[in-house]
Amino acid sequence: MSDHRVLGDNPFEPAPPAEPAAPAPPAAEQPPEPSKKVRSKPRAQPAAKARRPVPDIETEPLGAEAAPHPAADHPPPPEYGRTLDHEVRQEAARRGLVDEFRLVERWVRERIQPEPPAGERRRLPLEFLWRRWRDIAMRDRSDFVDEFGRDPMYAARVEPLIRFIYEKYFRVELEGCEHIPHVGRGLIVANHSGTVPYDGAMIMYAVRKEHGSHREVRPLVEDFVFHFPYLGTFINRIGGVRACQENAERLLLQDQLVAVFPEGIKGIGKLYRERYQLQRFGRGGFIKLALRTDSPIIPAAVVGAEEIHPMLTKVSWLAKSVGIPYIPITPTFPWLGPRGLVPRPTKWYLRFGEPLPFNTEYGARGAEDRILVNRLSEQVRSRIQEMVDERLSRRRSVLFG
Amino acid sequence: MARRKKSSTQPSARSFDPGERVVAVTGAYSFVGGELIKRLEEDRRYYKVLAIDIRKPAFPLTKTQFHKVDLTLPTADAELSGILKREGVETFVHAAFLSAPTHNATWAHEFESIGTVHVLNACGEAKIRKFILWSSTVVYGAAPLNPNFLTEDAELRGHPRSRFINDKAEAERETARFAKENRDTTVTVLRTAPILGPRIRNYVTRFFARPACPTLMGYDPLMQFVHEDDAIDAFKLASDEDFAGAFNIVGDGVLPYSTILAMMGKVPLPVPHFVAYPLAQALWATQVFDSPPNFLDFLRYLCVADGSRAREVMGFRPHHDIKSAILDFLGVAAERHDLASEEGRA
Numbered sequence: 001m002s003d004h005r006v007l008g009d010n011p012f013e014p015a016p017p018a019e020p021a022a023p024a025p026p027a028a029e030q031p032p033e034p035s036k037k038v039r040s041k042p043r044a045q046p047a048a049k050a051r052r053p054v055p056d057i058e059t060e061p062l063g064a065e066a067a068p069h070p071a072a073d074h075p076p077p078p079e080y081g082r083t084l085d086h087e088v089r090q091e092a093a094r095r096g097l098v099d100e101f102r103l104v105e106r107w108v109r110e111r112i113q114p115e116p117p118a119g120e121r122r123r124l125p126l127e128f129l130w131r132r133w134r135d136i137a138m139r140d141r142s143d144f145v146d147e148f149g150r151d152p153m154y155a156a157r158v159e160p161l162i163r164f165i166y167e168k169y170f171r172v173e174l175e176g177c178e179h180i181p182h183v184g185r186g187l188i189v190a191n192h193s194g195t196v197p198y199d200g201a202m203i204m205y206a207v208r209k210e211h212g213s214h215r216e217v218r219p220l221v222e223d224f225v226f227h228f229p230y231l232g233t234f235i236n237r238i239g240g241v242r243a244c245q246e247n248a249e250r251l252l253l254q255d256q257l258v259a260v261f262p263e264g265i266k267g268i269g270k271l272y273r274e275r276y277q278l279q280r281f282g283r284g285g286f287i288k289l290a291l292r293t294d295s296p297i298i299p300a301a302v303v304g305a306e307e308i309h310p311m312l313t314k315v316s317w318l319a320k321s322v323g324i325p326y327i328p329i330t331p332t333f334p335w336l337g338p339r340g341l342v343p344r345p346t347k348w349y350l351r352f353g354e355p356l357p358f359n360t361e362y363g364a365r366g367a368e369d370r371i372l373v374n375r376l377s378e379q380v381r382s383r384i385q386e387m388v389d390e391r392l393s394r395r396r397s398v399l400f401g
Numbered sequence: 402m403a404r405r406k407k408s409s410t411q412p413s414a415r416s417f418d419p420g421e422r423v424v425a426v427t428g429a430y431s432f433v434g435g436e437l438i439k440r441l442e443e444d445r446r447y448y449k450v451l452a453i454d455i456r457k458p459a460f461p462l463t464k465t466q467f468h469k470v471d472l473t474l475p476t477a478d479a480e481l482s483g484i485l486k487r488e489g490v491e492t493f494v495h496a497a498f499l500s501a502p503t504h505n506a507t508w509a510h511e512f513e514s515i516g517t518v519h520v521l522n523a524c525g526e527a528k529i530r531k532f533i534l535w536s537s538t539v540v541y542g543a544a545p546l547n548p549n550f551l552t553e554d555a556e557l558r559g560h561p562r563s564r565f566i567n568d569k570a571e572a573e574r575e576t577a578r579f580a581k582e583n584r585d586t587t588v589t590v591l592r593t594a595p596i597l598g599p600r601i602r603n604y605v606t607r608f609f610a611r612p613a614c615p616t617l618m619g620y621d622p623l624m625q626f627v628h629e630d631d632a633i634d635a636f637k638l639a640s641d642e643d644f645a646g647a648f649n650i651v652g653d654g655v656l657p658y659s660t661i662l663a664m665m666g667k668v669p670l671p672v673p674h675f676v677a678y679p680l681a682q683a684l685w686a687t688q689v690f691d692s693p694p695n696f697l698d699f700l701r702y703l704c705v706a707d708g709s710r711a712r713e714v715m716g717f718r719p720h721h722d723i724k725s726a727i728l729d730f731l732g733v734a735a736e737r738h739d740l741a742s743e744e745g746r747a
Contacts, residue, residue, distance in 0.1 A: 133666055133668075134663065137662070138660075138663045138664065141657075141659070141663065142660075143660065144654070144656075145655065145657060147655055148549055149623045149655070149657060151657070151660075223545060229618060229674075230618075230619040232619075232620075233619065233620065236621075242549065242703075244548050245548075246548035246549070246550065246552075247549050247550075
């Protein structure tokens with residue numbers, strides 16, 4: 001209650017704190033008050049202690065048993081210019097050594113635990129815990145993500161993992177990085193494969209690390225991967241975007257680099273015996289996109305990715321109930337459980353070809369010509385197939401290149 | 402910016418003109434309607450404001466007249482058109498919508514969907530010059546096929562089983578029909594993102610008032626809010642000048658749901674989605690939990706709108722991005738908590 005006040009300031013006592021306490025009766029008549037804190041006295045008379053309860057140092061004023069001063073109702077005017085030290089010394093001189101100890105104790109306690117200044121916001125109960133929890137929860141994420149959900153801090157945290165996969169695991173060799181523009185938009189079109197789409201992450205990392213301007217590539221991700229629990233969120237945080245016309249257009253109009261895999265789900269689900277045979281390129285949506293947004297197409301060939309999960313067959317009847325298009329059957333999966341999903345450490349080659357400037361040749365109106373779109377789409381497909389075949393013919397080993 | 406500047410200089414250019422515009426606002430007791438009336442009262446260009454609700458607004462009214470009209474009554478349209486004609490209303494702001502889903506679905510339907518029909522009938526009858534509807538971006542619905550940014554032209558999918566969302570979507574459809582039939586009336590639809598702020602009470606603030614919030618395991622969609630002051634700004638802007646069409650009123654920036662929870666210091670409760678839906682259904686049916694199970698879709702899939710049309714056409718500039726909206730909501734929530742504990746002690 002009167003925790004922080006100096007001696008004699010009893011809330012029930014009308015006297016102000018500056019007033020010297022009421023003159024106590026002579027010290028000789030008063031038996032010394034037993035005190036817990038002062039070790040020199042207390043053992044003197046245990047009987048006396050039992051008779052009278054120990055006065056509480058916090059609440060009971062000193063000399064409470066003394067008769068109240070007749071002038072207590074009319075306190076004398078406060079004297080100015082007195083310090084606490086002065087008061088302490090005066091009081092102590094009057095009351096003797098025990099009281100001096102108590103006074104010093106209160107004075108020290110007040111210094112250690114001062115009253116909070118007025119006007120400061122009081123803390124919530126458990127606010128410290130709450131703040132700590134917030135700090136822990138925000139540790140690996142930034143409070144700003146770009147408009148498609150890439151979290152820079154999270155991406156920086158997983159980058160060592162991707163670097164390990166890029167440099168040590170797949171030992172990616174990059175060619176033709178100079179074909180990627182330093183400024184302005186561009187649509188990277190690549191072959192897709194590998195059951196689990198590592199190729200998008202590798203293209204992203206390759207351009208970020210090895211291109212002169214360290215540009216960010218935003219790969220477009222199929223719906224089923226994007227809405228796959230955990231995996232989709234992970235891909236979104238490191239920069240993947242759900243594949244749809246609106247998103248791609250918005251990115252390209254912001255002059256970003258976008259990577260598309262027009263083979264889509266057919267590409268991921270290629271069987272081992274179909275490897276490196278590019279599937280149909282959708283309905284040519286990427287050509288329309290490039291023509292409409294006036295972006296050059298940069299063909300890219302990924303060699304090595306098609307062998308990481310040699311898929312022998314796929315089961316689709318059970319998969320529908322789980323919400324995925326098929327369950328892959330490989331030599332290791334599902335026989336080894338989750339360990340069967342570890343990819344084979346093949347040697348990868350990543351090659352960017354010369355940009356195909358369809359946008360300048362045909363213009364935005366070409367996007368309405370279905371036959372033209374289909375022809376251009378087929379042209380891009382055969383260009384990528386050529387690049388893949390050329391690299392394959394020079395390769396001697398799947399695992400060592 | 403230029404547009405905003407122009408509108409702010411206009412009253413001073415003719416500051417002695419008492420103003421002749423008469424505005425009617427439904428939902429005057431609710432936050433959006435009430436705050437808009439406060440702004441309109443300060444503006445000298447407006448001669449008179451009609452506050453329409455079943456309860457009188459709690460703040461002092463100077464040039465505002467209160468009219469008690471219950472939109473669920475079948476005679477509401479006749480009553481309303483009489484008032485509109487008598488007072489010579491030129492702008493009608495329809496903001497009488499529920500701010501949180503209710504268990505009383507039939508009443509909600511009567512109020513939101515049929516009530517809007519009554520309002521539109523009255524406005525057509527009284528030949529209103531401008532009609533402004535408050536809608537929400539939830540009418541687009543959270544779906545796996547949504548693009549990251551829904552434009553105003555996107556389909557109003559609503560939600561197959563959510564009355565709260567479908568009533569709003571129905572009100573929008575009725576308004577679109579009204580706009581087609583009454584070519585002379587400027588029809589503005591403002592679709593606000595979920596409104597967050599220190600003073601407003603709606604399903605969002607109620608959801609984030611809990612110390613722990615459910616998350617669907619493996620799903621972490623991006624979310625978007627608009628600050629309450631910015632939302633009111635948009636309404637004021639739309640009633641000051643004429644903008645026909647629908648506009649998404651959204652704050653800048655998006656954040657993943659998990660980051661929002663972390664910023665707010667909430668404890669996430671991960672639940673698998675196949676458990677969460679039946680569980681939420683049970684909690685909603687027993688009235689333990691106050692959001693229906695289909696709201697879980699918003700914790701699973703994207704529903705983020707593109708505000709560029711409001712920016713370009715209306716000149717709407719939100720003053721708060723998502724982070725400052727959250728911090729504003731949070732700071733005041735903390736203060737409120739503090740005050741509450743203070744009162745409890747005293």
